[in-house]
Amino acid sequence: MQERDVYPVAGSQPVATVSDAMDRFGVADGIRPLWRGAVLSGPAFTVWTRPGDNKGLHAAFEEIRRGEVLVVNGGGDSTRALIGELVAQKAKALQVGGIVLDGAARDVEELEALGVPVFARAVTPAGPWKTGPFRVGCTIAVGGVPVSPGDWVVGDGDGVAVVPRGEVEVVVARVGELIAGEAERRAANQALVPRG
Numbered sequence: 001m002q003e004r005d006v007y008p009v010a011g012s013q014p015v016a017t018v019s020d021a022m023d024r025f026g027v028a029d030g031i032r033p034l035w036r037g038a039v040l041s042g043p044a045f046t047v048w049t050r051p052g053d054n055k056g057l058h059a060a061f062e063e064i065r066r067g068e069v070l071v072v073n074g075g076g077d078s079t080r081a082l083i084g085e086l087v088a089q090k091a092k093a094l095q096v097g098g099i100v101l102d103g104a105a106r107d108v109e110e111l112e113a114l115g116v117p118v119f120a121r122a123v124t125p126a127g128p129w130k131t132g133p134f135r136v137g138c139t140i141a142v143g144g145v146p147v148s149p150g151d152w153v154v155g156d157g158d159g160v161a162v163v164p165r166g167e168v169e170v171v172v173a174r175v176g177e178l179i180a181g182e183a184e185r186r187a188a189n190q191a192l193v194p195r196g
């Protein structure tokens with residue numbers, strides 16, 4: 001199997017169920033979609049940056065491959081937007097799978113108009129510093145969850161979860177079982193009738 005085929009397409013696997021399939025671990029705390037309907041799914045490309053500084057993100061765009069998800073530890077900073085419309089335009093042109101920031105973003109209406117799925121801790125109009133330092137391609141933390149390059153990152157309306165690279169196929173199979181079990185519970189719920 002080609003490695004890319006291991007990662008399901010965005011939106012096909014609910015993030016809540018992906019987390020359930022990992023004993024309910026793996027969810028990035030406090031990271032939310034910046035527009036309704038944003039979904040992403042793909043292998044992580046990681047950046048660790050000084051809070052509020054996006055020089056490392058521009059460096060990442062020199063290397064990132066189609067379908068990869070840019071995942072950034074920005075120290076949880078909410079005072080400086082690490083990306084906005086112009087950075088998202090780059091991501092779109094390079095067919096990046098999406099952007100996950102443990103930090104902030106701006107230009108949210110334009111992000112939605114571009115259709116670039118962005119997940120972040122905060123929104124602020126204040127722009128980023130651009131001097132570094134940063135690291136690209138290392139293991140980082142996002143919302144308290146470890147992320148290594150190539151780990152499967154999935155995002156939807158509920159938030160973001162991270163599946164370790166070596167566990168993707170097992171977790172995807174488990175998600176299928178859980179979805180089938182939920183369908184049975186849904187049918188049982190729909191068969192309920194009021195009492196009295």
Ligand SMILES: O=C([O-])CC(=O)C(=O)O
Nearest residue numbers: 082083084085086087127
């Ligand atoms: O100025 C920046 O680097 C962030 C921003 O607003 C954009 O990417 O449009």
Ligand SMILES: [Mg+2]
Nearest residue numbers: 084085086107
């Ligand atoms: Mg801007």
